[in-house]
Amino acid sequence: MAATTGLESKHTTAEQAARRVPADIKQEILRAVAGIEYGSVEVVIHGGRVVQIECREKIRVGRDELESKATRP
Numbered sequence: 001m002a003a004t005t006g007l008e009s010k011h012t013t014a015e016q017a018a019r020r021v022p023a024d025i026k027q028e029i030l031r032a033v034a035g036i037e038y039g040s041v042e043v044v045i046h047g048g049r050v051v052q053i054e055c056r057e058k059i060r061v062g063r064d065e066l067e068s069k070a071t072r073p
Helices: 007-020 023-034 063-071
Strands: 039-046 049-057
Touching: 023 039, 023 049
Parallel strands: none
Antiparallel strands: 039 049
16 A cells, blocks of 8 residues: 555645636636736635636836936936
């Protein structure tokens, strides 16, 4: 009898959940991830169903950009 780590059941559950998510929702999640250079995508789930996809994009401002804005008239 082989020993298990407990990860197998979590992995199987994740695979089962992935199969239950409709293809169009999967596409929206992938589109959100692909569209962000820096930031995060949050998937909100209620009752086992995806109800919202939130995208938070971060805009990185370099030091040079800050200094050039400060010296403008």
